[in-house]
Amino acid sequence: MHISIKEAAQHIHNGGVVAIPTETVYGLAAALDQPNAINQVFELKGRPSNNPLIIHVPDVASVMKFVKKVPRDFELLVTAFWPGPLTVVLPVDTTKIPERARAGLPTAAFRVPNHSVALELLKLTGPLVMPSANLSGRPSATHPEHVEADFGSEFPVLDGGSCACGLESTIVHFNGERWQVIRQGAIAPEEFLPFFGYLPKVIQKVGSNPICPGQLYRHYAPKAKLTLSKSATLLKGVIVGFSDRAYPAAECVFSIGSSSKPEEVAEKLYAVLRQLDQENIEAATIDIQFPYSGLWATIHERLKKAAS
Numbered sequence: 685m686h687i688s689i690k691e692a693a694q695h696i697h698n699g700g701v702v703a704i705p706t707e708t709v710y711g712l713a714a715a716l717d718q719p720n721a722i723n724q725v726f727e728l729k730g731r732p733s734n735n736p737l738i739i740h741v742p743d744v745a746s747v748m749k750f751v752k753k754v755p756r757d758f759e760l761l762v763t764a765f766w767p768g769p770l771t772v773v774l775p776v777d778t779t780k781i782p783e784r785a786r787a788g789l790p791t792a793a794f795r796v797p798n799h800s801v802a803l804e805l806l807k808l809t810g811p812l813v814m815p816s817a818n819l820s821g822r823p824s825a826t827h828p829e830h831v832e833a834d835f836g837s838e839f840p841v842l843d844g845g846s847c848a849c850g851l852e853s854t855i856v857h858f859n860g861e862r863w864q865v866i867r868q869g870a871i872a873p874e875e876f877l878p879f880f881g882y883l884p885k886v887i888q889k890v891g892s893n894p895i896c897p898g899q900l901y902r903h904y905a906p907k908a909k910l911t912l913s914k915s916a917t918l919l920k921g922v923i924v925g926f927s928d929r930a931y932p933a934a935e936c937v938f939s940i941g942s943s944s945k946p947e948e949v950a951e952k953l954y955a956v957l958r959q960l961d962q963e964n965i966e967a968a969t970i971d972i973q974f975p976y977s978g979l980w981a982t983i984h985e986r987l988k989k990a991a992s
């Protein structure tokens with residue numbers, strides 16, 4: 685059910701949950717100060733309770749009242765990348781953020797989305813917790829139709845069309861010495877180099893503890909069984925491949941865009957994974973003959989998770 689910005693704000697104010705567009709993926713939004721709505725977000729998604737939510741705010745100033753200690757280069761970082769697909773994990777005053785939203789951690793994740801509809805809504809509502817608007821484990825939603833496929837046609841959605849990035853935000857934290865990427869996303873680590881003077885490491889765990897709890901879980905997966913292949917151009921069957929490559933033995937090809945345009949592939953990726961389910965495809969091979977640098981690295985990571 686499509687709703688207006690005003691209706692979305694009213695619904696959120698009344699303790700409801702609505703899906704809203706951002707430049708990365710659609711989010712399932714609830715007010716930070718509505719504990720029942722936050723519970724609903726976990727229930728709707730089937731999300732494990734140890735997986736914290738990102739707090740979305742309209743500007744940097746709105747983050748400051750929650751933060752305990754501002755890490756070195758934080759201002760530099762957010763001046764460059766906010767509004768945008770960057771999420772920053774910061775130590776917070778835990779009395780100011782519901783325990784459920786941060787899954788009991790002493791930190792919280794913040795993002796200012798770069799989407800006019802999301803920003804307009806945030807200015808009306810204040811901080812919103814917002815996981816991706818998909819059932820846990822499924823590919824994220826990059827179009828209102830995807831939200832409806834997961835939550836039903838009666839679910840309130842603020843329609844912002846297709847999401848321009850198509851991949852979730854990059855999540856970073858400061859480990860006391862350096863910034864690190866704890867979830868790869870729409871911003872490649874190379875893009876931080878000019879601001880920090882070093883390439884932030886991509887890390888998953890400290891010892892056996894995952895830094896980003898969400899990375900523990902199966903993700904981004906359609907129902908179809910996926911196989912990744914660097915020689916997909918030779919294979920039979922259903923292929924997920926590039927528009928500028930030939931797959932002469934394939935039964936059918938789902939295109940994820942041009943092999944020279946990672947932005948185009950990022951934008952289409954989840955829609956194509958969801959299309960496999962819509963067309964009842966049981967198994968498909970994905971062409972992963974592409975570089976490991978820049979945005980391609982995030983695409984590799986998502987496909988690996990989708991196929992795992």
Ligand code: TXA
Nearest residue numbers: 708710711736737791792793815816852853896897898
């Ligand atoms: O692009 C995005 O980030 C989208 C849009 C809607 O903004 N949101 C999104 O949310 O991807 P979600 O819930 O699907 O993923 C949030 C990730 C999870 O992996 C979670 O574990 C991590 O953020 N996270 C949240 N708070 C954290 C914290 N305090 N420390 C470490 N990781 C955290």
Ligand code: MG
Nearest residue numbers: 815816824852
């Ligand atoms: Mg998600």
